[in-house]
Amino acid sequence: MKLVRPTLLLDEVKCKKNIRHFAEKARKAQVKLRPHFKTHQSHMVGQWFRNEGISCCTVSSVQMAAYFAADGWDDITVAFPLNYLEVEEINRLAKVCKLTLCIVSVDALKKLTEKLTQSVNCQIEVDTGYHRTGVDARNFPLIDEIISFISNHPLLTFSGFLTHAGQSYATRSLTEILKVHTDSVALMKIAGDRYRSKFPKLELSIGDTPTCSVATDFSGIDEMRPGNFVFYDLMQRVSGVCTSEQIAIAMACPVVAIYPERNEVVVHGGGVHFSKDFLKMEDGTICFGELVKLTSLGWEQPVRPVYVKSLSQEHGILAVPDPEIQEIKIGDVLGILPVHACLTADAMGEYFTLTSTGSV
Amino acid sequence: MKLVRPTLLLDEVKCKKNIRHFAEKARKAQVKLRPHFKTHQSHMVGQWFRNEGISCCTVSSVQMAAYFAADGWDDITVAFPLNYLEVEEINRLAKVCKLTLCIVSVDALKKLTEKLTQSVNCQIEVDTGYHRTGVDARNFPLIDEIISFISNHPLLTFSGFLTHAGQSYATRSLTEILKVHTDSVALMKIAGDRYRSKFPKLELSIGDTPTCSVATDFSGIDEMRPGNFVFYDLMQRVSGVCTSEQIAIAMACPVVAIYPERNEVVVHGGGVHFSKDFLKMEDGTICFGELVKLTSLGWEQPVRPVYVKSLSQEHGILAVPDPEIQEIKIGDVLGILPVHACLTADAMGEYFTLTSTGSV
Numbered sequence: 001m002k003l004v005r006p007t008l009l010l011d012e013v014k015c016k017k018n019i020r021h022f023a024e025k026a027r028k029a030q031v032k033l034r035p036h037f038k039t040h041q042s043h044m045v046g047q048w049f050r051n052e053g054i055s056c057c058t059v060s061s062v063q064m065a066a067y068f069a070a071d072g073w074d075d076i077t078v079a080f081p082l083n084y085l086e087v088e089e090i091n092r093l094a095k096v097c098k099l100t101l102c103i104v105s106v107d108a109l110k111k112l113t114e115k116l117t118q119s120v121n122c123q124i125e126v127d128t129g130y131h132r133t134g135v136d137a138r139n140f141p142l143i144d145e146i147i148s149f150i151s152n153h154p155l156l157t158f159s160g161f162l163t164h165a166g167q168s169y170a171t172r173s174l175t176e177i178l179k180v181h182t183d184s185v186a187l188m189k190i191a192g193d194r195y196r197s198k199f200p201k202l203e204l205s206i207g208d209t210p211t212c213s214v215a216t217d218f219s220g221i222d223e224m225r226p227g228n229f230v231f232y233d234l235m236q237r238v239s240g241v242c243t244s245e246q247i248a249i250a251m252a253c254p255v256v257a258i259y260p261e262r263n264e265v266v267v268h269g270g271g272v273h274f275s276k277d278f279l280k281m282e283d284g285t286i287c288f289g290e291l292v293k294l295t296s297l298g299w300e301q302p303v304r305p306v307y308v309k310s311l312s313q314e315h316g317i318l319a320v321p322d323p324e325i326q327e328i329k330i331g332d333v334l335g336i337l338p339v340h341a342c343l344t345a346d347a348m349g350e351y352f353t354l355t356s357t358g359s360v
Numbered sequence: 361m362k363l364v365r366p367t368l369l370l371d372e373v374k375c376k377k378n379i380r381h382f383a384e385k386a387r388k389a390q391v392k393l394r395p396h397f398k399t400h401q402s403h404m405v406g407q408w409f410r411n412e413g414i415s416c417c418t419v420s421s422v423q424m425a426a427y428f429a430a431d432g433w434d435d436i437t438v439a440f441p442l443n444y445l446e447v448e449e450i451n452r453l454a455k456v457c458k459l460t461l462c463i464v465s466v467d468a469l470k471k472l473t474e475k476l477t478q479s480v481n482c483q484i485e486v487d488t489g490y491h492r493t494g495v496d497a498r499n500f501p502l503i504d505e506i507i508s509f510i511s512n513h514p515l516l517t518f519s520g521f522l523t524h525a526g527q528s529y530a531t532r533s534l535t536e537i538l539k540v541h542t543d544s545v546a547l548m549k550i551a552g553d554r555y556r557s558k559f560p561k562l563e564l565s566i567g568d569t570p571t572c573s574v575a576t577d578f579s580g581i582d583e584m585r586p587g588n589f590v591f592y593d594l595m596q597r598v599s600g601v602c603t604s605e606q607i608a609i610a611m612a613c614p615v616v617a618i619y620p621e622r623n624e625v626v627v628h629g630g631g632v633h634f635s636k637d638f639l640k641m642e643d644g645t646i647c648f649g650e651l652v653k654l655t656s657l658g659w660e661q662p663v664r665p666v667y668v669k670s671l672s673q674e675h676g677i678l679a680v681p682d683p684e685i686q687e688i689k690i691g692d693v694l695g696i697l698p699v700h701a702c703l704t705a706d707a708m709g710e711y712f713t714l715t716s717t718g719s720v
Binding site for chain 1: 422443446464467616622706707
């Protein structure tokens, strides 16, 4: 395949290894793996999960649920607070698959049921410290109220609790990540224990890649929903969650200008390709991506790190020291590891695998 | 039209007014308007420019040039440093339209001409202070070398100089913007004067929305290439370049959760919809978007500003004070003005006008 413009490369071997590793980890821990497909949004990558025996998935929107239902996924959790305005699409989907909705309020449920025609599962999202969405995990009066509404409606089934301990993404050490895991699981268990006698089938589901990657003890937990691990990225590597070798996607970007006098190399590859999440590295450097050397087999780490220092709509500017900058020529195609794989994959919309010439 | 999920609304009246205003401004200043279409990337919006007598455009990639050439645009400047790897697409395009390439080095031109089969115009990008790309405007030996290469090749025509004074985006006052304009135009004129005797038809082209919006004196300049003005956005408003009333796009985002205890409202609308550019407001607040009230006619400014304080992949979190938060209900659809219209429009990929039910 000839790379002539910004192209998202997918290392199939690394990606399948990440999938297999998590499938095995979940099997060993006797936890159901319900991978979050918002990271890859690809039928083909979904198939790679099927090949490892995974038969259910998580998505972040009703539209994304429809995309995967169209490929035969029939057990889907929409891990985003119920948007009852989409009730028509929800009815269509719930006809063809086991659909689990994420509930954070009674109001949305009341509105939903005015037009709901199909049975759906309701999982209550509890907030275990991230404070983005969800019912406070200790707010039992509110949880009681929601469960009571669900129990009294013939089309709704209470299926348990889910949480997203997203505070784990802001950590910079494995110790911090493990603490997030322990605290968050403890709160989930309290909620589970409180309602299990009445709802013996209720499930507890946890969700972020950092804790699911790092933790080994999942006792008391029924399900995990990590997503990012399928590709990993610089954000995960900086937190110690993965190694560079596990990062399964890289952008290929042609060099269009070189400015040795200010140690800058300009590539075609900007905010519309990478999206604009960035990292502050330990030395204070701002990083929008990290250089790798593309080879016939994929990519290799350089001897010392080189970062993308800024992005505009189509331009990426790399800070390249001497003597490395002397080795780069106009028209070279550089590999760049993304800061946040989910957003880069969404922005690009397609992948090219190293072994094929087509997109997935 | 029923708004049930994140939707990008386009106020046709405001947008057409922005286009007309600039078309008139350019006519009065006797400067050719070659609008940058990277902001809207839409055939329909392009047609609105045609209706105002505009017959040439600027794009930021060869792919985007192909998109507009397919709609009949036959005079296109690719204002991004030449990527010679795309020579095949360049040959195809240059067959059907007058194509102007942006040149920052001899190396790229040499490589291009190895496979070039069609005539193309070459405009040298000069750096007038932004230091992103371009030849230093005072580096005459390098400019001489590039012009000499162009002049000696039968398929290349030297057509002048272009600059993008992008440092204007980092300003916060009209005085600063005007200074950028004056300094940058002065450097352009020196370059123009130096080569005009030999190339009497050479054109000087300037490009950023802030200076083109604010300046009134364009004497000595032949062409302007602003793009963002077609929609404007919060970044431009904060710099004093536009008013809220001129911002022509807003995201419509359904409310999915409300947390009065921390004055937060969560909408469906995240980084994959807005992209992730943000502003630091004067009081230090981080802003990823600003609330407006959607009405049957478009949107209205609230009494006091309310900002999107953070974005994750699909979630937007608004910081809503009392008593405003009491007026918001789950299922309300909120309007949000984007920080950076170009990236939001690119992320969404389609618009819904206020007067139609279709996308453009």
